Amino acid sequence: MKKSLFLFCFLLGMLGNWGSVLAQPAQKLINVVVSPDRVDWKCKAKDEVKFTVQVFRNENLLKDVVVDYELGPEYFPTVVKNDVLLAEGKTTLKASMKEPGFLRCKVIAKVDGRRYEGMATVAVDEAKIQPTTANPEDFDVFWMNAIEEARKQPLDPKMTLLPERCTSTQNVYHISYQNEHPGSRMYGILIVPKKSGKYPAVLQVPGAGIRPYGGFNMGENIITLEIGIHGIPVTMPQEAYANLANGALSGYPSVNKNDRDTHYYKRVYLGCVRAVDFLYSLPEFDGSTVGVTGGSQGGALSIVTAGLDPRIKFLAAFYPALCDYAGYLHKRAGGWPHYYRNAQPAANEVETLAYFDVVNFARRVKAPGWYSWGYNDVTCPPTSMYSAYNVIPGAKELHLYLETGHWTYPEQGAERMEWLKDKCGK
Structure with a gap:
């Protein structure tokens, strides 16, 4: 039993x-x-x-x-x-x-x-599973140009101290920075050691949904930044997020999925790179040691950020979403959000989504990575996750918790934290 x-x-x-x-x-x-x-x-x-x-x-x-x-x-x-x-x-x-x-x-x-x-x-x-999603010939050029255009905008960082969240050893801030065009901002919770010095940093990217954030605390010797992806403050009352989830942001993963220039995840992916820019702007950052971590959508964004930004030195991802969308078109399970499980693609969708499919960012990940999932996951099917994992060229280690679905054991979470701290030198 x-x-x-x-x-x-x-x-x-x-x-x-x-x-x-x-x-x-x-x-x-x-x-x-x-x-x-x-x-x-x-x-x-x-x-x-x-x-x-x-x-x-x-x-x-x-x-x-x-x-x-x-x-x-x-x-x-x-x-x-x-x-x-x-x-x-x-x-x-x-x-x-x-x-x-x-x-x-x-x-x-x-x-x-x-x-x-x-x-x-x-x-x-499972080691023989390969992606069904095509790798666009101009994939690198598309994203290089997008990042270059985004960086033409001043970062314009803003930081507001949250005294009620601070401790004797850490300052906690609600922060924002400008993303890919004027007025498009990303928000998050920044935790910085109070003690004078230079510190490594870890970016926590979010799972799917619309909600507030409390910060990702890794202890008093590591800078952490937990971001939201929707361009809204992350300290509002829960009611505001519930209204957005059921209103303006309902179904956000499907917004403009047939146009690579306006698809919802374009500004999200660029915002993750700009989050690294923000960390590099901090005087307390050691200027080199930065990693990224998250689960589900956050696992996907961890791989995306590492694939786009060579400054990322390590990543840890739980059950990544957004992997191999096209799987269903080849009679096998595709990744969340399961665009084609019960529908056929409209014109240009498959070609567009190839620019956002995690498998194509995985092909470009050179940073060492820690990955973890289970075989009973019905939200992010293991077939889709292996289609990304198997094409990662960088050093990688997979920690299987076989019977888990889209959840983690406490020991699994502790293992991730230990790995991240080791990579931070802490």
Whole structure:
């Protein structure tokens, strides 16, 4: 039986809750356990995988339970069965895949009018997964010109001390700086050591959603900057963000996705580079040691920033989103926000989004990176994440927490912090 812990997760792609931090349920009344027949959850193409399914109540097998299940590549099951009776509360299911990808077994137990889900996902030759998204010939020129144009605007940094957030060793500021054109600003929370000296810096980029920020605190010897991406202050009342999430900024990832010059993420990506410019402007910065980190959309932005800006010396990314959008057009799972899961692209969309797809920034990442995710992620499918990871040329290390979905264990978060501090020399 799996032990249950209170876990925090970023649920992205769930309508109205992008980027919300929620607690993973400690324990459900009915526990559906799906166990593959290999400890590392990996196999080769054409290997048969056996999934043992067990349904428990009160730590005992639940007899005469009715389940639905599906087997096959994530989002493309090849076997779907409904209302299967498990007289003894368990069964064994078998499946295989011919191509590299991820083989998923998802089971839903139906008890007393409620549904309880369990799943396991096995990697199939995952190191051979390659992107389906094209690499535009003028990709580097496009982004080099965009950054050059953005830097023609004065950075015009502004810093407001937040006394109520300061400590005996750190000053905390609400900051902003000018982005890619006059009046377009980015906002964030800056934490700076009070003690005189020169310090390394880490940029925290956000998961999806619209919300306030409290700052990313790595201790008294590291500068941190946590930014928002929407060009609005990050210290407003929660009601303001809720109104924007359900109003003007609803569906922001899809804004102008058929025009590379006005797509929403263009100003976002440029704003991440300008955030590094801002860190370099600080007199307390040591002038060299800067990294970037984030999860989901923030994992994507970490890779994007490192791919665009050679000043980034290291990055740490949880379950990156925005990877291999075109996957669905090739009958395999694509990355959040799943543009083509249930729709076909309009004119110029596929070509435009190639300039914003994380796989093409991953191809250009030279900085050493720490990456971490699980195989049961349904928000950022592992097929999409590996399509980016496998093309990264820089030094990389992948820390798998196999059964996790779009959430992290506390130990996983601690491991990231230890790695970042080591790279900062702290």
